[in-house]
Amino acid sequence: MILIITVMAFITVMSIFLNRLVRSKVKKSVEDLRKNVEEMSYENNLLKEKMELLDHENHDLKLELTKFSKMIDGFANIYSKPEFKSEIFNDVLELALSLVPEARAGSISIANGKRWEYVAIHGNGKSINDLKSADLNSEWMVMVPKVSIVENITNKNDKVPETYSKLIENAFGSHIYRSIAVPIKVGNDTIGNCFLDALDDLQFSESSKKIMEYFSTILSKLLMMNEVQSVGYININNTLRTIVNFYEMKCSNMRGHSENVAYLSTKIGEELGFSPKQLDDLYWGALFHDIGMIAIPDEIVDKPSKLTEEEFDTMKSHTMLGEKILSYHEHLKEVSIVAKYHHENFDGSGYPDGLKGGSIPLLARIVSVADTFEILRRENNHAPTLSLSEAMKNIEQNSGIQFDPEITVIAAKVFQNIPTR
Numbered sequence: 001m002i003l004i005i006t007v008m009a010f011i012t013v014m015s016i017f018l019n020r021l022v023r024s025k026v027k028k029s030v031e032d033l034r035k036n037v038e039e040m041s042y043e044n045n046l047l048k049e050k051m052e053l054l055d056h057e058n059h060d061l062k063l064e065l066t067k068f069s070k071m072i073d074g075f076a077n078i079y080s081k082p083e084f085k086s087e088i089f090n091d092v093l094e095l096a097l098s099l100v101p102e103a104r105a106g107s108i109s110i111a112n113g114k115r116w117e118y119v120a121i122h123g124n125g126k127s128i129n130d131l132k133s134a135d136l137n138s139e140w141m142v143m144v145p146k147v148s149i150v151e152n153i154t155n156k157n158d159k160v161p162e163t164y165s166k167l168i169e170n171a172f173g174s175h176i177y178r179s180i181a182v183p184i185k186v187g188n189d190t191i192g193n194c195f196l197d198a199l200d201d202l203q204f205s206e207s208s209k210k211i212m213e214y215f216s217t218i219l220s221k222l223l224m225m226n227e228v229q230s231v232g233y234i235n236i237n238n239t240l241r242t243i244v245n246f247y248e249m250k251c252s253n254m255r256g257h258s259e260n261v262a263y264l265s266t267k268i269g270e271e272l273g274f275s276p277k278q279l280d281d282l283y284w285g286a287l288f289h290d291i292g293m294i295a296i297p298d299e300i301v302d303k304p305s306k307l308t309e310e311e312f313d314t315m316k317s318h319t320m321l322g323e324k325i326l327s328y329h330e331h332l333k334e335v336s337i338v339a340k341y342h343h344e345n346f347d348g349s350g351y352p353d354g355l356k357g358g359s360i361p362l363l364a365r366i367v368s369v370a371d372t373f374e375i376l377r378r379e380n381n382h383a384p385t386l387s388l389s390e391a392m393k394n395i396e397q398n399s400g401i402q403f404d405p406e407i408t409v410i411a412a413k414v415f416q417n418i419p420t421r
């Protein structure tokens with residue numbers, strides 16, 4: 001009996017103890033859970049904030065890309081006009097104004113010897129023609145070396161005699177609060193400027209400033225192309241060759257790249273038994289494969305450090321831009337396809353369309369191998385020149401990944417036999 005009572009007492013004490021233990025454990029778990037929930041909701045709020053920020057940034061990026069493509073289309077339209085000469089400036093100004101929503105007026109002026117000429121004006125004033133025909137001196141011009149914001153331009157430019165500053169103000173029809181000043185260059189020479197004016201007290205957004213930097217770069221290249229054409233290069237291929245040379249000379253280490261790629265590609269084409277027409281297309285395609293690089297800002301092309309993701313996206317657009325530049329010439333159709341697809345990879349990991357295997361145009365598959373081999377074999381500050389056997393190894397390792405395996409075999413044969421540099 002005593003034993004039974006003892007056991008019962010023990011069981012009771014144990015069950016009380018266990019009950020307390022469980023309750024305190026449950027209490028602790030509930031507390032932990034509450035803490036976790038609190039932490040989670042804090043994290044969630046942070047995440048929400050981050051997502052909102054990301055959404056905002058994404059929106060900005062989308063907006064920029066839309067503007068960028070609108071700008072390229074605008075330039076392509078202007079450039080494709082047969083009368084691509086001095087009359088383009090009205091179209092150029094209208095295009096610039098359509099990209100900068102804060103600006104309601106604008107002008108383009110060019111230094112022509114000692115004269116300062118307004119070649120395009122968008123304003124509400126009555127004396128636009130008076131300003132266009134005014135006897136302005138080029139020394140009075142405000143020349144900007146890079147895209148910048150200028151506050152209160154009419155008051156600031158004290159080089160202009162008062163009668164002329166009145167003329168300028170009247171042409172625009174109202175007070176100019178601030179302007180984005182965009183240099184107009186031909187190649188590297190600043191010949192004038194484009195002012196986009198805010199007639200209300202508005203600040204220009206970062207996106208407007210950025211798009212005008214691209215705008216300035218592309219315009220200067222187009223004007224240079226126009227200049228090259230107007231000094232007597234009738235043959236469009238020669239003009240384009242000049243552009244390629246110009247771009248390569250500007251880059252610290254690309255001189256002769258396109259000529260070499262054209263040479264190597266043609267050798268591969270010969271080995272594949274190409275017809276004269278195919279060889280011709282391959283040669284020009286390889287020579288112009290990077291022509292779109294003329295529209296990529298110098299600071300990205302020549303950046304010594306690693307490109308940011310955004311900069312790399314801009315760099316990648318040289319394929320589409322190249323295609324656009326070349327596709328305006330009917331006989332360069334095949335050639336434009338090479339410019340577009342020379343960075344596609346055999347396994348589908350390339351750009352711009354992520355094409356795979358045989359769906360990548362044949363000429364582009366050939367140029368892709370020749371392009372990489374040429375880069376691997378040239379002297380470069382960022383990576384040491386590879387020896388012939390190292391470069392060959394690299395090409396063969398990428399067979400089936402970056403390159404078409406069948407073409408890699410032919411290319412390897414060609415590369416083995418070219419004179420060593």
Ligand SMILES: [Fe+2]
Nearest residue numbers: 289290342343
């Ligand atoms: Fe390229």
Ligand SMILES: [Fe+2]
Nearest residue numbers: 257289290371
């Ligand atoms: Fe290239």
